[in-house]
Amino acid sequence: MTTPSSHLRTVLDQLPFSVENTDAANEAFRRWTEGKDPDAERLVDMWTYCYVCRYFLTKSTGDSFDSVAAPSKLITRAYEKVQEKRDEVRNPNRYANWVSVVCKNTFLNHTRYDRTAESIHEERGPTLRANEPQPTAEYGFVREALADAIDRLPDYLQRPARLYFLENMEFEEISEAVGKAVPTIRTYKHKALQKLRKDDTLREYVDQTT
Numbered sequence: 001m002t003t004p005s006s007h008l009r010t011v012l013d014q015l016p017f018s019v020e021n022t023d024a025a026n027e028a029f030r031r032w033t034e035g036k037d038p039d040a041e042r043l044v045d046m047w048t049y050c051y052v053c054r055y056f057l058t059k060s061t062g063d064s065f066d067s068v069a070a071p072s073k074l075i076t077r078a079y080e081k082v083q084e085k086r087d088e089v090r091n092p093n094r095y096a097n098w099v100s101v102v103c104k105n106t107f108l109n110h111t112r113y114d115r116t117a118e119s120i121h122e123e124r125g126p127t128l129r130a131n132e133p134q135p136t137a138e139y140g141f142v143r144e145a146l147a148d149a150i151d152r153l154p155d156y157l158q159r160p161a162r163l164y165f166l167e168n169m170e171f172e173e174i175s176e177a178v179g180k181a182v183p184t185i186r187t188y189k190h191k192a193l194q195k196l197r198k199d200d201t202l203r204e205y206v207d208q209t210t
Contacts, residue, residue: 008053011046019050022096030092048099052079055103070110078106090176098173105168149196160185161192 017024025047032040052075060071082102089098150161159178163169171189175182 008050008057011050011053015046015050016043017047019047019054025051025096026093029086029089029095033092044095048082049079051096051099052082052103055100056107059107074106074110078103081106088177090179094172094176098176101169101173108168146196150192153192153195157188157192157195160188161196164189164192165196 012019025044028037028040028043028047031037032044056071056074056078082099085102086095086098089095146165147162150158150165153161160174160180163174163177164171169177171182171185174185178185180188
């Protein structure tokens with residue numbers, strides 16, 4: 001059976017630079033986006049897979065996961081998100097940093113509301129662990145309410161607010177994603193915050209994110 005660690009070693013042997021060489025990864029991403037190097041996309045894919053694998057396998061050496069299947073699941077989730085969203089990265093020199101943020105957010109989302117114990121009867125779905133109270137249901141409700149409230153914001157505020165409040169992205173990352181300067185993103189966040197604070201059901205959550 002092929003494990004993430006064994007697959008990682010196989011891909012690492014084919015990668016012409018180390019995972020730590022983010023400059024080389026950014027340069028490969030630049031060549032791929034410019035269409036000047038037919039092999040660049042393969043290099044970007046290999047480096048991205050290696051980085052994502054190493055990130056979650058490193059996490060698995062501690063007590064970050066409560067099941068042996070969690071690292072593999074999160075590796076797949078983060079890698080697929082990178083594949084889906086990477087054409088939105090406007091600055092090639094920030095690609096490696098953007099991938100690290102995707103990994104971090106994927107891990108944070110797991111620790112916040114994915115870490116539930118599996119029910120004995122699969123059809124009943126996941127259940128909370130009795131010896132470790134978790135606000136999973138409450139968090140899911142607030143997140144859903146927040147997402148709905150963001151959808152009611154003016155169009156120009158919706159995406160920045162979604163990336164900030166729901167995806168936990170930094171101002172610099174949001175700036176790259178939407179093509180606006182960091183000061184503009186800060187202004188958008190402030191305006192979105194003012195509007196969201198008018199919603200009584202969100203006030204407690206919004207205050208905690210400032």
